[in-house]
Amino acid sequence: MAESATNLRSARRMRSPARAALVAVGAALALTPAACAHPVAADGAAQDRTAVLATASDAVPPADAAEDAESTATTDDEDRPSGRALGQYLAGRTAQYANDISAAATHFSAALEADPGNTMLMRRAYYYLMADGRFDEAVDVAHQAVVAMSGEDFAPLLMATAAMRDGRPDQAVGWLWPLEPQGLNGLLQPLLVAWAHLGDGNLEDALRDLDPAREMVSARRLVDLHAALLADIGGDKARAATLIDAYLKDGPPDNARPLELMAMLLVHQGRTDEALEMVRTYIAGGPVPLAVTDLAARLEAQGAAGVPDLLTTPSDGFAEALYHIGLVVNQGQGSDTAIVLMRMALAVKPDFPRAALGIAETLRRMERFEAANAVLDGIDSRDDAALDYVVQLYRAENLERLDRIDEALAHYDALAEAHPEQVEPLVDKGDLLRRADRFAAAADAYRVALTRLEAGETDPAAVWPILYRRGIAHERAGAWDAARADFERALELEPNQPEVLNYLGYSLMDRGENIEQALEMVREAVRQRPDDGYIVDSLGWGYYLLGRYDEAVEELERAVALRPQDWTINDHLGDAYWRVGRRTEARFQWERALSLEPREDAVPGIEEKLSIGLTAAGESRP
Template sequence: MCVGGPALAQQADGHAYVRAMAADAEGDVQAAVVAYTRALENAPDDEMVSLRAYRAGLAAGDEALATRAAQALRAGLAPPPDAVVYLLAVAVRDGDEGDIKLLMGEIEGGPFDFMLPTLRAWQAYTRGKDPFPPLDAPADTGLTRRFNIENRALLSLLTGRIDAGSRTIRALVGGGRASEDLQLDGAVLLVAAGHRAEARALVVGEDSEMAAYLQRMGRKKPDLSFGFSRMLLRVAGDLAQEDAVPLSIMLTRTGLLLDPRDDRLRLLLADALSRDGADPVALETLEAIPANSPYADQARIVSVDVLARAGRTEEALEHAREIANRRNASSGDARSYADLLAANGRYDAAALAYALALSRPGGRDDWALHVARGMALDAAGRWDAAVTALRRAVALAPNQPVALDALGRAQIERGVDMAAATAMIERAHELQPDNPAITDSLGWAYYQQGEFARALPLLEAAAKGAPGSTEINEHLGDAYWRMGRRFEARYAWRAAAVYAEGSDKARIEAKLRHGLDGSDD
């Protein structure tokens, strides 16, 4: 979870640090917190201990440890910028005006500098002053401009400019320049200001659960804490699919410190914790989302991913099945269940779940669903049903390279209408020449028809594009062997064997021992 080397060689109890690192590496967040607390007591001036303790405290939700460690880091020569942001949130929550001023100064000029105009605007509003001058200053970056525009709209709702603020929010969300979270934040502010009809008009598709949520969120008077937490939510949402897990954890934990009621932050925090290996804490975070929250369904969906990452496959499948079969479940819910079944080799059940997805609104003409069902049926050994599903996908999307490749590849593997199958894959390759899987399919189609010289450059290109693919490297090794390039064949097979499992691994190891024809030569 954390990075860096040991730094307690001179300390009386370096064992606490070693235990902390071990627990950290195992994803045992609670044990790591206990050990890092002891290590920090022993080495309060050690920056690496402080950094690790800070990260562990955030992951566990241990505010005392995170704050103490962040303060130790701040006292150092170069504190991590996110630790300063965290401490600013603590100061805002506690109403420490002196520290707020100091910490904003420390943030200035750093990577979180884009937050300052918005924070100063909300600070002015909280003090009863005009919030807009900080947002009128020239913005140095696109990120600053984005937040300035969004928060000008939100603050307009609180300062009697409801129509203008609502129009801006709708335009931003409708144009794809802001997420629907901005609409929800606007509705919360309108409820807080007593404008419930306007709040209902701003949130599309409001139901009883959402109405109750808005009422709960709107009970507190909007202030700097509100603006700060919503900014952290936005940034965390932007990072949700990025490889920035420690920062995502910091942003969401800090947002919840400012506003413990926000279930959207909990969803993002749980996902980040799971990606960091802290699955028990992730599940606890999801369980904190009330059953009557409009995000309760989403929490159940995220719990499936958490359980799957944790290796708790049966529980993940059971959760996914319940979601797929609940009342008003969508085509996407059934597809998620089917994808999980297929990923775990349960192809017959996956085909049934894909059929359920196809039967629901929006599913029938979804070519990608037909492809997924066809591939599951094929893997289950039900070729006649599989080819029917794959042909339906191509009929729905004749210029979709994935659909063309799926049908062509399935036919090639069975030697069915090879000329037509090859033509389909050639067309897919024309449409998407940089797709390693499609490039591999075309090379394999030529290989299967004995055109080894024609196949080889395609398979080499595919392996270059996807060097970790077991299947592509095995195909490349086979082609090298047929071309008499034995050394290169074994090199490719060794690469294929790295991630191979089960029967695939046994087959590749046999090729490494005996070659393609059962002999070394």
């Protein structure tokens, strides 16, 4: 049996309405200037650890809102670099494929220096310079681009951002007003020009500026939130109250950051009790980020004084809009663009740790863990316990992904000590120890996590995954009785949970205990997860252990089709082929298993089977 992952991060799960809205974003927006478009990985893989503090705004544009960015962009074929610029350009593309933003910025800038009139290189250079946080350099190149290219639709956003940073909202309006609100700019242009107009002292124009974005039905919640913020910052308390009520008519916010902003708006209206009730209702809806429970605690203890002013100026609102839209595009294939927008937000509002955290989260998804930790190092989270928890947790997880195991373990220990109410650092520590084959130590980490959970009000949905994890650690450490007790307790809390059924059933079959009952457990797991290759493998191997080799071949062939890169499943299929007399195919599967880099201790057994066959070599499980 090959082990499948169980998602323990229930506190990070996005609520379903918001998640459904965000799924549409890849089709909804032209996320990246076409000349800067990032190559999509062949497997579409991305980190699934979403933000703890805030995930995304309430809504995204619908699928019919997108315009093809190629219509306004210079394509590679039209302006391909040559001569000395070509080598730097190709190096930049290589860095782009590798998600190495800093190297891409350096190489595209060098290519532009060698071929200064090349408009395609201008776009790549300013885009990746901005993504790398080299704002002034990016603005210089963006200015060259708007001079060189009529209809340029992204560089003016950088010019407007520079104007807002420099306290010139009138100039920002001038850069933004001519842009067509289509594609990515269908959301950016209305929100940004609205905040720029407010900065220029014109609330009425600012509110009218939002109208084009309201044509995108699924963007209305986000637009309505910013309308209320505009009125609040603009000093029109009565208008703000009307807009707040209109927003809340459709229900409370669906995500943490809009919830925090709406709580601030209600407090500004003197409606602190309503703000607390809204936050409590949100918490009652399921697992929530630590920032939300922290907000509730501050409201309960301090009332209005417990809610900080997250926005105080039009520039703050401008940065917030960039941050919100960055979160939105980050749910699709717009990772680079999300970083660009959040870097722009930081240029306008340097003290904006949520934007910096969003950049770090995106870099984690792109598997640039060193770069993510460099961003985390720049976040001052000393006065925000919820933010500090996430920063330190991400830093530890990044060290783990960098195989700096001892450093990661030390960070998990420090985090667990600093936050005795939290279990996630202990669960992460247990997972790391288990992957390092330190099973007894892993079981102990899970024990401490469970002790913390049981000390408070316990949600079975939070307990059973840790019991399952600890059961695996006990089983691998040879403590079968303890393992079985954990698996059975997990099934009491979450009846018929397929991964637990699979692991327990497989283990029982492998030990020759309660074979028929164990096989039925695995059959039930397969009924629930028919496309899970690991679980189908367990069923096939169960048939094999029972001597039902024809049925084993059928299930194991299906398991290999579902998980062709798993060495264990390929090895199992080889054993089954041998038992039904398909010796050539059996040797092929064993060769295949060896090519997939099996565990070191499994290699001699597979090689022996290749040499002398299964009957002579024995049939012990890998």
